[in-house]
Amino acid sequence: MKRIAVYCSSRFDPNMKYLESFNQLADQFISQGIDVIYGGANVGYMQVLAKRIAESTSQLIGVMPEFLVEKELVFEGCDEFIYVKDLPGRIQKIMEIADGFLVMPGGVGTYEELMDMLSWVQLGLHHKPVGVVNVDGFYDGIQTQLQRGLEDELISSSLSSQVFFHEDPAVVLEWMSSRSEEEYWDVFDEQGKQTAIVHPRSVPLMANQYHKVGMIVFVNEDKDVLIQKRAPHVAHPNLWDFSAGGSVLAGEDPVVGANREIMEELGVSYELQPKDFFFQFSHRNMIIDVYLVNKTFSNFDFSISNEVTEVKWVSLDTIGEMIADKSFKHSYVQTHILSKLYEKLS
Template sequence: MKSICVYCGSSPGASPVYAEAARALAGQMVQENIALVYGGGNVGLMGIVASEVMRLGGQATGVIPHALLDKELGHHGLTELHVVKDMHERKALMAELSDGFIAMPGGMGTLEELFEVLTWAQLGFHAKPVALFNVDGFYGLLIAFMEHMVTQRFVSAEQALLMMHETDAVALITRLQQFTPTYRSKWHDPEAVQNLLP
């Protein structure tokens, strides 16, 4: 695994535990010689994880739209900063540059990015690992809601496993590195497609 895309908040959050986790994740990525791909900002958890990667001698690539370059204070101390035209191009390039995805604590943008790459995995558009960094139980309710979607038969148990989660940076990176894709798109599974029919 050469690079991981990290989705996270443009805010540092309410507790210092989130910044500590961002630094721990950055340290583990640099130790494993894994480059960071992220949203290109210099604020909040985004700025913390990127600055720590660079401070430790790692590589960080940012991808930011023109419209957010000033608002999110684009990070100019990176290995590389791509300035793109819009959010669609941003997300597509981040996905293209990455071998896996991690969602740290964040807000609506983080959730949108997380579920987009999960949906792409569900549909078989990619076979890359997707995981939550469940810092201090931040994603506990989301994990429970995923289980609720399974019990209500909107998501299969196999599809739910596409959203891995760990509470420790070392375990998280290990999990992504050991990931072996086993899920096939529901569109290529005759039984699953049959289940979609009335």
Template sequence: MAIRSLCVYCGSRSGARPEYLEQAKRLGREMAARGIALVYGGASVGLMGAVADSVLDAGGRAIGIIPQSLARKEIAHHGLTELNVVDSMHSRKSLMAEKADAFVALPGGIGTFEEMFEMWTWAQLGFHAKPIGLLDTAGYYTGLIAFLDRATREDFMAPATRALLQVADEPSVLLDRLAAFTAPSAERWVGAGQT
């Protein structure tokens, strides 16, 4: 699949380890080198700002989508290729999903988790067939991945649903996996009890 735009979910904070910031920057540079535009939450702070700045510094395109309430708090990134100010978080997530060909979560907090899980749920339900990935920087998502594997073993998640989530600890590897991803036919894996 040709990925022209990638929605990146990540923290508005930089985290405790320098690796988080460095991997965010590496992802941004790798995206720009591949001609992949960034779609993200529009902030200038934390990992969000680092990814955007890296994309822009490497000559790429960065599209931000931010609710008016957050833009007013002066965290909006005003140096982007395109900044969309919307009326709500729901509008933000919907527009991000519409503009992206794929989704990746970097380390972050509950907002990052919620956005990534929503896109994964939508894929499971057949609302989209776009690839979804986790960048497991410094083992940040190791515990979550183990939990998801347990949910699959305990039959609360279909193996095909689990397989929708691509995981890698290097940006280039994750982008390669997303590009190679082919979604299964929805009829094969969506059914009662598989949510």
């Protein structure tokens, strides 16, 4: 992570009991070469962090609304200063330019910023990690409230992997770095209608939530089907499966996602057409779009994703035998697709 936004207090508590944590955080930023985005002020704990970063090789970026500039609260040591119209504009700008968000002890403005980032990540407006440095249990109350919302299923289960609480700034930063490459899905309801929620792949979906999957079956003129063998290091290692397929990513059109899977897994370029759509069905937390393509390929490149080790053309009967001896993926998804192929190709 190159740029992290910090939300914190523009005041000091009487005993300055959070000062050590702010200095520890600054040490981590400086040692890791992380640039800091913050509210741009020269007061309170915001100033403590700003001074430390300004004296280092890390860049300090301030973002401040015009009415606060007029109150002469600007920290002059920023490497870059961005002026915005109002407080919502500040939150929006910081969200756009930061790689992640770290929350230190603060007041109601800090709480607002934290809740905005959590709300926006649930809505898919960003997919960036939110870390909370819970010094002296400062955020225990908010953490408890969020947990209650998760338990009562008023908050999507995805939140459990999108925010992290810990008292040590170094641990929070380590978690944020590990989450920066998370893959997200759009969430659909039982009727197949897309909701406003996005969900990290690493967290199980709730009972009434679904994500889109594309499965592509290539068939040649002899009605043989192209199948692929999964690599040893991926899910379902060394098992055979239909031609290509995988999850549709958040914000991705299902057809675009299916085209991407064809390229990533097989290394061939093919643009699916409306006539290629075969059928759709639901299983567990998946809504599966199946495409049937009458086309023969002979040259493949498995190096793009390294998920596949080999391919071959086989008959439907051979696939049935492979499912029976468990050398082919043998879930309901594969058997259902096979039955539909028999109906179509017989």
